[in-house]
Amino acid sequence: MIAPFGTFVHARSGDKGGDANLGLWVRHDGSPSYDARVAWLLATVTPDFVRGLLPETRDLEVEVHALPNLAGVNVVVHGLLGRGVAASTRFDPQAKALGEWARSRHVDIPEVLL
Amino acid sequence: MADIRIGNCSGFYGDRLSAMREMLEGGPLDVLTGDYLAELTMLILGRDQLKDPSLGYARTYVRQVEDCLGLALERGVKLVSNAGGLNPAGLAARLAEVATGMGLSPSIAYVDGDDVRSQGYPGALTANAYLGGFGIAAALAGGADVVVTGRVTDASLVVGPAAWWHGWQPTAYDALAGSVVAGHVIECGCQATGGNFSGFADVERSRPLGFPVAEVAVDGSSVITKHPGTGGAVTVDTVTAQLLYEVQGTRYLGPDVTTDLTSIRLAAVGPDRVGVTGVRGFAPPERLKVCVNELGGHRSSVEFVLTGLDIEDKAAWVREQLSPALTASSVTWSLGPLPAADADTEEGASTLLRCTVQDALPDAVGRAFSAAAVELALASYPGFTMTAPPGSGTPFGVYRAEYVDRSAVTHTVHHADGRTEVVR
Numbered sequence: 001m002i003a004p005f006g007t008f009v010h011a012r013s014g015d016k017g018g019d020a021n022l023g024l025w026v027r028h029d030g031s032p033s034y035d036a037r038v039a040w041l042l043a044t045v046t047p048d049f050v051r052g053l054l055p056e057t058r059d060l061e062v063e064v065h066a067l068p069n070l071a072g073v074n075v076v077v078h079g080l081l082g083r084g085v086a087a088s089t090r091f092d093p094q095a096k097a098l099g100e101w102a103r104s105r106h107v108d109i110p111e112v113l114l
Numbered sequence: 115m116a117d118i119r120i121g122n123c124s125g126f127y128g129d130r131l132s133a134m135r136e137m138l139e140g141g142p143l144d145v146l147t148g149d150y151l152a153e154l155t156m157l158i159l160g161r162d163q164l165k166d167p168s169l170g171y172a173r174t175y176v177r178q179v180e181d182c183l184g185l186a187l188e189r190g191v192k193l194v195s196n197a198g199g200l201n202p203a204g205l206a207a208r209l210a211e212v213a214t215g216m217g218l219s220p221s222i223a224y225v226d227g228d229d230v231r232s233q234g235y236p237g238a239l240t241a242n243a244y245l246g247g248f249g250i251a252a253a254l255a256g257g258a259d260v261v262v263t264g265r266v267t268d269a270s271l272v273v274g275p276a277a278w279w280h281g282w283q284p285t286a287y288d289a290l291a292g293s294v295v296a297g298h299v300i301e302c303g304c305q306a307t308g309g310n311f312s313g314f315a316d317v318e319r320s321r322p323l324g325f326p327v328a329e330v331a332v333d334g335s336s337v338i339t340k341h342p343g344t345g346g347a348v349t350v351d352t353v354t355a356q357l358l359y360e361v362q363g364t365r366y367l368g369p370d371v372t373t374d375l376t377s378i379r380l381a382a383v384g385p386d387r388v389g390v391t392g393v394r395g396f397a398p399p400e401r402l403k404v405c406v407n408e409l410g411g412h413r414s415s416v417e418f419v420l421t422g423l424d425i426e427d428k429a430a431w432v433r434e435q436l437s438p439a440l441t442a443s444s445v446t447w448s449l450g451p452l453p454a455a456d457a458d459t460e461e462g463a464s465t466l467l468r469c470t471v472q473d474a475l476p477d478a479v480g481r482a483f484s485a486a487a488v489e490l491a492l493a494s495y496p497g498f499t500m501t502a503p504p505g506s507g508t509p510f511g512v513y514r515a516e517y518v519d520r521s522a523v524t525h526t527v528h529h530a531d532g533r534t535e536v537v538r
Contacts, residue, residue, distance in 0.1 A: 014360050067364060070358055
């Protein structure tokens with residue numbers, strides 16, 4: 001089913017030099033689908049998924065680090081911010097809202113998880 | 115040994131000024147920390163110091179301490195911060211002056227040795243090694259009421275006090291790693307308590323968000339919480355938010371310990387209380403990371419408002435008109451989303467066209483650029499207006515990370531009585 005990625009996924013993002021940093025995890029809302037949601041998130045978020053989700057990253061190197069103990073992943077997008085916050089001409093030079101943009105994107109989510 | 119209660123009252127230079135008082139009055143603490151330094155802040159402080167060599171520290175910290183020092187001393191709460199920036203000695207001296215003026219005589223120590231500009235970073239405005247927490251621990255062991263540092267890692271502001279309180283040795287890697295996690299959670303202030311949080315809708319928002327507190331146990335495990343009666347929330351989600359971002363990979367490298375982020379266990383242990391357990395640590399890297407900022411050049415930008423019909427044609431014309439004035443080495447144009455047709459507000463019918471220019475020298479981004487944009491006002495697309503008059507251009511920095519041998523850095527504590535002590 002097509003729904004916003006942020007339907008049950010939380011995010012926080014920021015900068016580290018010229019790289020953007022994005023944390024994604026499944027919110028703790030008492031849903032009986034919690035474990036299945038976590039498994040889906042960990043299986044779904046790959047570098048290619050991120051490049052499709054956020055087309056502005058499509059030509060960039062993306063790393064995804066799974067942290068199952070925190071029910072989520074850490075994503076590093078290399079070079080999104082150019083040479084760093086002070087030098088970036090990007091709309092959001094510190095990638096503070098990158099996570100909320102990601103949450104607003106529509107993705108295909110298995111209906112049983114919703 | 116009882117747990118140490120470590121509060122945070124600042125996540126950046128510019129954070130809520132009243133937070134130091136709120137944290138001192140809101141509940142019991144042993145140490146109150148504040149983080150004032152980001153990559154960008156070092157550049158701002160570097161520029162301050164170019165104008166006046168006696169500056170280079172976070173000036174808001176002086177105002178906070180002036181307001182709260184009496185209260186902190188009365189309650190026995192130690193104040194620990196990295197507000198010293200590029201000039202911890204200068205900040206310590208200024209705080210001593212302020213204290214004397216109020217008839218107080220706190221013991222003020224400072225920690226330095228992070229500034230490695232003299233070791234050959236050509237062109238660098240600032241170059242600071244990220245130091246660990248053992249300088250702070252030594253300062254507290256020496257009896258300091260107030261400790262100011264330069265560029266220690268953000269988490270060191272918690273690692274240091276916890277290591278002092280519990281008497282940890284530098285090889286107590288698991289305990290140190292536990293305190294690194296606690297420090298990482300609380301170093302960004304309200305980001306641990308519901309600020310900048312995707313789940314904001316479920317957070318108590320009728321009062322200002324409380325700043326966070328970490329209660330760190332002798333084994334390095336901790337409980338993250340906040341003072342009673344404050345706004346916000348401390349939940350597994352607000353803590354996770356802080357742990358999953360600003361890291362790069364599953365091993366979190368620091369000057370005191372390498373923290374295995376896959377070992378962290380979080381659990382709600384009470385209202386607004388989250389337990390952090392299980393954290394494993396390993397020996398830290400041989401070399402220390404150095405934050406290097408160079409002056410990158412000068413920058414300016416202008417935003418044109420485009421309204422109504424023919425947005426793309428309007429944009430194309432003004433771009434063409436401005437192009438002869440665009441002599442800067444870097445020119446970036448960006449056009450916002452096309453407005454909806456038949457919008458029922460003027461703002462809804464409008465979008466922004468932004469031009470940003472950068473150059474090594476100020477001239478190409480200065481008046482030559484801004485005047486050319488202004489001159490178009492009556493001679494360009496219909497409805498020409500700008501969001502603000504273009505400025506004269508501002509310098510910008512370029513950040514990079516470098517690495518330095520530990521032996522090249524002299525991590526030094528300057529105790530209140532004038533003694534100096536070199537750490538490791």
